[in-house]
Structures are given as structure tokens and as C-alpha cells.
Amino acid sequence: MECLSSVKILQKKTFLVLLVICTASFLLHMNHINWTMEVFHRSPASHSLAHKHTNVAFLKTHKTASSTLQNILFRFAEHNNLTMALPRSNCAPLFCYPKVFSSHFVHPVTLRANMITSHMRFNKTALQRLMPYDTKYITILREPASMFESLFTYYSRHSG
Structure with missing residues (x-):
């Protein structure tokens, strides 16, 4: 009888722990709680989180998961009311790729851009004229043999 009682208590405790975890997860997902790892790494003297970099030029490269990162950046821009x-x-959709990038390829409504994330032939001068001075330039690199294999497989499936 005592063993059965211990099992029921353990089940109740487990249920409560899972309920708390699920509730916290739901609230985080629905943005009712703003939680970041910086909260645990801040010194008591610092009361603000690190500065967000909102000016980003993402140099998108083929077959490197760049579409995934592009989607994340689109969502970040939308969430922070930034101009893409x-x-x-x-x-x-590619800024006249494979031509070398020019700000003439950018839609006039989006010329005061905080972010640019698309396939383009890199033109440092044109991008520096278009983007704010504090822009962070990022890209994704992939091991060349693996990337070539992925490109070969992709184009083999999509060509005649």
C-alpha cells in the first residue's frame, strides 16, 4: 500500500514539473516572456543587454543553408520594423544576378535599407554607398567538395 502511495506522489510531481515546463515553453513561444541567455551572463553592474546589430548585409551563397538564414533575417527585420x-x-528576385551588384537594382521604396539579403555579385563600393556605415557584413561558407556535391545533385534533379 505504501509503495502505491509513493508511486502516485511521484506521478503527481512529474506531472507538475512537466506542466511548468510546457507552460514556460508556451509563454516563451508566444512572446509573453522575453528571455535570453544574456540574462544569466550579465554582471550585476550592467543593466542593459548587448546592442542589437540592425544593419546587416547578408551575402547569400548557393547551397549553404543561406535561404534558412535569409528567412530568419526577414523575420528579425519584420519584428524590429526594419527596412529590407x-x-x-x-x-x-536576385538583384539582377549574375550582374555585379549596383544600387540601381534596388527598388526605390527600399533604398534607406537596414538589411539586404539576397544572391548578388559582391560589389563592396555599391553596398557601402547603399547601407549605413555600421553595417555588419556576413555570409556562410561551406566546405567546397560538399558544396559541389550538393550543387551537382540539385542541378541534376532540376535539369532536363
Whole structure:
């Protein structure tokens, strides 16, 4: 009888722990709680989180999970009310790729951009003229043999 009682108490405790975890997860997911790891790493003297970098030029490269990161950056821009540079309709969706990038390829409505995230032929001068001075330039690199294999497989499936 005592063993059965211990099992029921353990089940109740387990249920309560799972309930707390699920509730916290739900609240985090629904943005009712703003939680970041910086909260645990701040010194008591510092009361603010690190500065967000909101000016980003993502140099997208083929077959490197760049579409995934592009999607994350689109969501970040939307969440933070940032302007994303978008191509003119005659250049869409790749800023007239494979031509070398020019700010003439950017839609005029998005010229005061905080972010740019698309395939483009890198042109440092044109990007520096377009983007704010404190822009962070990022890309993704992939081991060349693995990338070539992925490109070969991708184009083999999508060509004649």
C-alpha cells in the first residue's frame, strides 16, 4: 500500500514539473516572456543587454543553408520594423544576378535599407554607398567538395 502511495506522489510531481515546463515553453513561444541567455551572463553592474546589430548585409551563397538564414533575417527585420532592401521588379528576385551588384537594382521604396539579403555579385563600393556605415557584413561558407556535391545533385534533379 505504501509503495502505491509513493508511486502516485511521484506521478503527481512529474506531472507538475512537466506542466511548468510546457507552460514556460508556451509563454516563451508566444512572446509573453522575453528571455535570453544574456540574462544569466550579465554582471550585476550592467543593466542593459548587448546592442542589437540592425544593419546587416547578408551575402547569400548557393547551397549553404543561406535561404534558412535569409528567412530568419526577414523575420528579425519584420519584428524590429526594419527596412529590407528588395530588388526592382525587372531584377527580382536576385538583384539582377549574375550582374555585379549596383544600387540601381534596388527598388526605390527600399533604398534607406537596414538589411539586404539576397544572391548578388559582391560589389563592396555599391553596398557601402547603399547601407549605413555600421553595417555588419556576413555570409556562410561551406566546405567546397560538399558544396559541389550538393550543387551537382540539385542541378541534376532540376535539369532536363
